[in-house]
Amino acid sequence: MKITVIGAGYVGLVTAACFADLGNEVLCVEKVSSKLEKLCRGISPIYEPGLTEMLQKNIKEGRIHFTDRIEEGVSFADTIFLCVGTPQGDDGKADLSQVEEASRQIAQHMTDYKLIIEKSTVPVNTHQWVKKTVKRYIKNPDIPFDVASNPEFLREGSAIYDFMNPDRIVVGVESERAKKIMEELYRPFTEKGFPLLITTPAAAELIKHASNSFLAMKISYINMIADLCEKVGADINEVADGMGYDKRIGRAFLNAGIGYGGSCFHPEELAFYKQGRWSRSVNL
Ligand SMILES: NC(=O)c1ccc[n+]([C@@H]2O[C@H](COP(=O)([O-])OP(=O)(O)OC[C@H]3O[C@@H](n4cnc5c(N)ncnc54)[C@H](O)[C@@H]3O)[C@@H](O)[C@H]2O)c1
Incomplete structure (x- = not known):
């Protein structure tokens, strides 16, 4: 073509x-x-x-x-x-x-x-x-x-x-x-x-944002769990492994760290998921 x-x-x-x-x-x-x-x-x-x-x-x-x-x-x-x-x-x-x-x-x-x-x-x-x-x-x-x-x-x-x-x-x-x-x-x-x-075109456009937001949410979520781990003396990697073996959750994007960023992120998403500790470490 x-x-x-x-x-x-x-x-x-x-x-x-x-x-x-x-x-x-x-x-x-x-x-x-x-x-x-x-x-x-x-x-x-x-x-x-x-x-x-x-x-x-x-x-x-x-x-x-x-x-x-x-x-x-x-x-x-x-x-x-x-x-x-x-x-x-x-x-x-x-x-x-x-x-x-x-x-x-x-x-x-x-x-x-x-x-x-x-x-x-x-x-x-x-x-x-x-x-x-x-x-x-x-x-x-x-x-x-x-x-x-x-x-x-x-x-x-x-x-x-x-x-x-x-x-x-x-x-x-x-x-x-x-x-x-x-x-x-x-x-x-x-x-x-x-x-x-x-x-439909609207669904396709939304799939991109919904996927990025969901991945950002996973990173933000595991970072909050990492904060909790520090408070209670647990190892975040053990907790993430334990969660990740659940097929409904999955291990991907459950690495606590410095957050996410990238050209496809628009500010509404960033504001909503601000717990992600903004950085360019994971490019979505
Ligand atoms: N970079 C990524 O990882 C990534 C991943 C998925 C989606 N996206 C999205 O894809 C889009 C493009 O991203 P990118 O990183 O390639 O952007 P970019 O800014 O690197 O590239 C865009 C290019 O388009 C050219 N351009 C703009 N208007 C033009 C015109 N009228 N005629 C000819 N050339 C023109 C610019 O000169 C530039 O080289 C963005 O919407 C971005 O959010 C980016």
Whole structure:
């Protein structure tokens, strides 16, 4: 399949490289010229085990290309991944200006059907807002399009492995056409037995936040138990092991320590789980 990926950061570059390695033709759009210049030479601007090798192999075999021209990206493929940043804004909310800019640029250059896929971590119901943005800027209102949600769960440091070996793939779609494209795209994964969960876009968007919050809650919870252990003279590792053998609880994310952080955390979640002792030790 042909795929366009907008934004060559952690998520976009790993998505682009992995889909190319699976045999797709990928065009990656990156607006920062210093990054683009490196990428065109097969140098990854970030360090991720295996990424440079994967990039160089797929550049050599002609499956991945880079550009800063979004119009080229829009005409290249019907399937367009939005992998732009959604940092915390000054008001504490997710800053969606990069999502808005990319959606507007896609709309302005669309001449036929496009499936726009949110891979960025966005507030629930952002797909509705993306749809409105596209409708506002599209030149011909008769051109059909879909917006889907396909949240990413990779961890920095094991991004390629995580992308290629997902616990699950979550896809939120609203049309049969979008569903078929996503099923086709992820066939190499489903053929290997990785679960593909098809939901509505709102559910997919929420699954990302609900999963992150739940993991943060586990870390916060075990840290509170660690405080209690100090008071009563118990060993937190013994307590965590004892809890973790219970299959309903599980041992993962029950390591007391300095907390969690990461680009996918929005302040409401942080405030709610402030017992997590904020740090960047566990990137969610
Ligand atoms: N980094 C992670 O571990 C991780 C994991 C899961 C999900 N996410 C989410 O994925 C999204 C992307 O994260 P990231 O870490 O890759 O961000 P990033 O900031 O590293 O990368 C975003 C890239 O998009 C580019 N960009 C922005 N607007 C553009 C445009 N209009 N045209 C072309 N390029 C454009 C930027 O220049 C940048 O290189 C965020 O929403 C983040 O929360 C991140």
